[in-house]
Amino acid sequence: MTNRYGARGGLRIRAGVVLMAAAFAAAGCSGSSATPSAAQPSAAAPASASAAAPASAAAPSAAGEAITLHVLLMKQAAYSDTDVAAMTAAFNVDHPNITIVPEFVAYDALHDKIVTAQAGGGGVYDLILVDTPWPAEMVKAGIITDITDKIPAEFSTGVFDAAWTAAKYNGKIYGVPWINDTKFFFYNEKMLNNAGITAAPKTWDEVEAAAKAVKAKGEVKYPIISSWKQAEAVICEWTQIAAAMGGSEFVDAQGKPLFNQGGGLAALKFMKKLIDEGLVDPASLSSTEDDVNTAMSTGQYAMTLNWTYGLSVMNDPKASKVAGQIKVAPSPGEGSVTTSGVNGGMSLAVTTTSKHPAEALQYALFLASEKSQEMDVANALPMWKASFDNADVTKNNPTLFAAAKIQFSGLVARPVVPYYTKLSNALQAAIQEALLGKKTPEQALNDVAAQLPSFQQ
Amino acid sequence: MTAGTLDRPRQRRSKPWPETWVAAAFVAPAALVILLVVVVPLVRAAWMSLFDIELTSPGVEPFVGLRNYVTQLTSADFWDSVSKALFFTGVTTALELSLGLGLAMLMDQPMRFRWLLRSIVILPWALPTIVNALMWRWIDNGTYGSLNALLAQTGVIHDYVPWLSQDSTAMWMVVLADVWKMTPFCAILILAGLQGIDRELFEAARVDGAGSRQIFRRIIVPLLTPIILVVLVLRTMEAFKVFDIIWIMTGGGPANATQTVAIYAYRTAYQSYDFGQGAALGYLIAIFIMLLAAVYLKLLRRTGA
Incomplete structure (x- = not known):
């Protein structure tokens, strides 16, 4: 049976449609790999964002205001989702108005997830986990915020020096050290x-x-x-x-x-x-x-x-x-x-797109506190020097703490360059x-x- | 309402719209969606590909014309990834099509529990790609993978083979995973084509003395050619821009042995923050796919499809 175009014409039309679909699908792929929103570095405006964030971070939202924080974390090494849930529950005791929505991805997906979600200033995350070598490129790309003047004094003195590598770039602090790890x-x-x-x-x-x-x-x-x-x-x-x-x-x-x-x-x-x-x-x-x-x-x-x-x-x-x-x-x-x-350290960085940077920082500081880190030391060792001298913390695995104390004193970092x-x-x-x-x-x-x-x- | 109004000629109002207007009205919503989600990003990506856009250098986006395209077309890494994609495309498409044709003919035969066979066959295709890729990553694991266990217990191999760790075998394992998943897709489409063939043609051919091979060559293949063409173009398009299954199974390794052009483009755009180059690569991929599809069309037309 032939149609009004004739058999060959019909074939040609169908093939043409498929060709168009192929071209669209492929180019759609290219489009998605370079979406317009993600493609506007100017929108990231790192300088202004970095400058603005500390100001807003200094002024937390009114007490009691319902706030939701979206947090991007890793499900692989270090703290597990169960650990984070326990820490978050403890955080919510004093901050019942803050709802934490954590999202866990494999380490190998973390960097690219951050870039795709945050680049261009349209990101949804308030707090992201950043690996040791990433601060430089993420600062340059306008993804993370300068929090140098927001870090409590006890962090500066009590945390292992190596843990700061994942938090600093050009002498400024862009993250709260959270994970201090090595192989x-x-x-x-x-x-x-x-x-x-x-x-x-x-x-x-x-x-x-x-x-x-x-x-x-x-x-x-x-x-x-x-x-x-x-x-x-x-x-x-x-x-x-x-x-x-x-x-x-x-x-x-x-x-x-x-x-x-x-x-x-x-x-x-x-x-x-x-x-x-x-x-x-x-x-x-x-x-x-x-x-x-x-x-x-x-x-x-x-x-x-x-x-x-x-x-x-x-x-x-x-x-x-x-x-x-x-x-x-x-x-x-x-x-x-x-x-x-x-140096396998990682830090929690407040994003430049966060609408609640002060609360995000509060949450990060809580997760990184000595108390939170000592809740479970089976998956991740604390980054606090004092924890290593606390017999209650080290008693279950003294050999691991002994090995860590030796290795943590001289960790080497992958280069923090853009x-x-x-x-x-x-x-x-x-x-x-x-x-x-x-x-x-x-x-x-x-x-x-x-x-x-x-x-x- | 007055009688005068009622008396006005009605032909003018009830005159149907021209057929093309009706067609346009029906197509408009879909066209609008395509415009927003396909054409706009396409144009935007084309524009971006003419600029040097690196996220680590915000605010500095010089116009570079076709330099991004020239850079890629003169890059050994680009051509290496294209050759990997072409290999993957050629092998998977050929295997999926031929196995799919065989499977479709099997499923077209009258037999008991044919419905069960058809249901089972479709299962791999129904699996999400990420599940399929993770499953095959486990099966191929050089240490505790079931493929090694099977081959060793049946005496085919003596020592476990690190399938995904050798550049000589990694791509073949990815091909195997893709063929396992996508052959049912080809089979189902071809089966639909087979069922559209009038059975009387087979009977007439048999009466005229044609054997099974002749029926296959002279009746089935020519009548299936349109659907085979569609399957061929669809699979070529998908295979050439393959990303997820390889990314999960090997991450493009070992030593870039499975780094196809889509993975190369992804790394350029998202890991190197180079969106100008990434957009250019996206367009180059699209052009390659169109060229491949055009070649298919020409070849098939020449064979009298």
Whole structure:
């Protein structure tokens, strides 16, 4: 049966419609990746917003006025949604008029969620969780507010210095430090004992030797599992190992690359060596920290690095086959470096779009208070120095606190520069290229070094 | 009302609107929505792609003309991501179409519990992409994934394979996940086409001595060509701008082995804050899709569709 256009004409029309739909759908995709509202940096007006926010922050809304705060947090490491709910309940005792609406996303989605939601000044969040390297770019993009003169004195003196890295940029404070974390060395004590190792390795050479001993025992195929996925996870581990091997600075004061020499290069060579020797599972290249927890919990691995929360997850009898066997120690050092730790601190930053910046800051200060942080220390360690001397706080896990006290004294930070995400993305791919053997460690890092000026423009 | 008013000629008022006006009135609401949610952003994105817009440099948005396009078209990373997208598009579309055709013909056969088969087949497509991607990420996990367990227990492999950690296998695993999810979509559309074919044609062909292969080649394929064309263009379009399934399974890794052009565009716009380049990339993706669709049309027309 033919229509009035004839069969071929009908086909042509239908195909044309599909083509148009295809073009619209694809371009709609482009539109969504660059929405008009998100595309107006001028609307962000960071200077005016930053200037205006402290003024409004100084004048909280009238007592009793019903207020809703939208808070963007992370559901992965550190404080869980249950922890936050308990803290919020405590906050609401004195602030019953403030309704907190928390939203939790995976760490790897956090940065992009902030950018898509807040860029351009149209954001809905009052308070956002900010990772160590992000303050610079988020200040430049007009996303977070200067709160330098709103921080209580006890925070300045009582909080570990390292925790401030995620809160500061150019000498000003843009966030309330909330999470103070680093990657600890976790090991299966029983497995190491079976291989004749009775103490946790203190250097990376000892880790390599221990891994060889465990492998030789035949108990596992790969003694080490690592979170080396092409994500921020691999940067954190590489930075931590680089710090142990003599240097973790990414760039010098003039912005020249340092990551392709010294500790950075040595760390990458060492990581590659562990893969080549069959000591690190190649599956590490697609593993996040959560994957590492799951893998360690199967009892097929002897050693790993992970954030604080890993210890409780790997020792959870409901989810782990090796509950009780996983122990913690300070991350290994090398040579004259006794230990090293990447700064995994995160802060709570008030957004420039918040209509209730004073209340948002109140809530952030409450979450970060010594009292709130000591409510549950299983997933995140307090950032307050005094907590580490409080026996009531440390009694349940003295070895973790002992390891943390050593590591927290010398954490190394990823660079707080506006181009960090570009640099991190390039380094993630380069490190994996080296680990996969597509390039030598020198080639991979030098290639990123050559791109650095374009990131800095 | 007076009699005089009633006596006025009614033909003028009751004269129907011209057909085109009626059509326009019906189409207007949809056209307005499309204008607001598609055309306006399209024009806006086109405008943005001509400027150097970086969120970390607010207030500085120089007009750069076509420089964003030139930058991308001369970038090795861009072409690398395009080649990954083309590979993904080619392989998934071919597999989904051929498997979908086979599945549709199977589901078209009279058999007991055909309704059950059709219900089961549609399930993967009904799953949200994020669920599908997370499921396959678990299945493919090199440490505790069920694929390794299955292959090892059946003796196919001796050692566990880190499927998503090797650049040689990661893309294939993503392809597998996409094919598993989207083949039912192709099958259902093709099945609809199959059911529109008059069964008497098959009977007549058999009476004339045609075998199954001839019926397939001479009757089924030509009559299904319009629907195959639609499926082909739809899948090409979707596959070329694939994002979610890859982002969840591999994040574009390892070492950018699965970084398709949509992921590259996302990273440029949202992780590097470069909205000018991001908008240009969006347009380049659209142009590529239109070119691919045009090639399909030409090829199919040449084959007498």
